Amino acid sequence: MSRVHSLAYLSSHRCTPPEAIRVAAATGYQFVGLRLWPNAPGAPQQFLIDRPDVLRETQAAMADTGVGIFDVEIIRIGETFDPHTWDALYDACAALKAKAILVAGDDPDEARLTANYARLCEVMAPYGLTADLEFMPWTEVKDAKSALRIVQNAGTPANAGILVDALHFGRSTTTLDDIRAIPRELLHYAQICDAVAGTHFSTEEMIHTARCERLLPGDGTIDVRGLFDALPADLPVSVEVVNLEAEKNADPSQWAATCLAASLPFTSPR
Known part of the structure; x- marks a missing residue:
């Protein structure tokens, strides 16, 4: 059983949304991920919201290539959370059929956090979007068990989800049994990359790796094979490998192709 692959934002961060779609089409991906909302004020993002010309160009690229939008980033649930902060993001997702x-x-x-996650799911439901909670060891959802507890305590909304990133699997206390314990209906996609595994890294080191220095699958010590064997065989895979130093010597298409080629041995059926 083959999986579909999505070119994650971090693997194509140098591209505009329509450029990312055309790169994905040229290098063998079926979907792309976009970051239309920054992960912090002023942080890098792709600009499309409130830019109708970029939206039209993105929709045209989708129609030309058949490449779809899988996931869009990012919503952060903080202490003063209001799900309607992101109304423009939901509208953009609907226009892109994300x-x-x-x-x-x-x-x-x-x-x-749990109550606000439930509110978010409720607000997103009319748009046909899943709310995929990603555990990251430097956030307040540090591992797979925490993510599952929050989703279940929120009442397991129909559009709830848990996102498994190989990096955070390898740098949290999450085990393969924890991954297997996630109900299938909560898994919509997973992210692949590699790095040096371990729970001894500082917050600053973990964030730096996540945003600047991920490794190609097979180049680190995370049990990427074990992880993807534990996940459903038909689960879509987001290829998320950002490495600013390595990318210097490759254009976006070359890098996207390199990332997919390194991922396929781990995501293809055995």
Whole structure:
């Protein structure tokens, strides 16, 4: 059983949305991921919201290539969360026929975070979007068990999801049994990359790796094979490998092709 692959934002961060779609089409991907909302004020993003010309160009690229939009980033649930902050993002996702929005949990009050996650799912449901909560060891959702607890305590909304990133699997306390314990209906896609595994890294080191220095699958010590064997065989894969130093010597298409080629041995059926 073959999987579909999506070119993640971090693997194509040098591209505009229509450029990312055309790069994906030329290098063998079926979908792309876009970052239309920055992960922090002023942080890098792709600009499309409130830019109708970019939206039209992106839709034209989708129609020309058949490449779709899988996930869009990012919503962060903090202490003063209001799900309507992102109304323009939901509208953009609907116009692009996106499937999922990536969600991070930053509120140290887990009960409030859980309630706000449930609110988010409710607000996103009419748009046909899943709210995929990504566990990251430097956030307040540090591992797969935490993500599952929050989603279940939120009442497991129909559009709830848990996003598994190989990097965060390898740098959190998450085990393969924890991955297998995630109900299939909560898994909509997973992200692949590699790095040096371990739980000894500082927050600053973990963030630096995640945003600047991921490794190609097979080049680190994370159990990428074990992870993708534990995940459903038909689960879509987002190829998320950003390495600013390595990318210097490759244009976006070359880098996208390199990332996919390194990922396929781990995501293809055995």
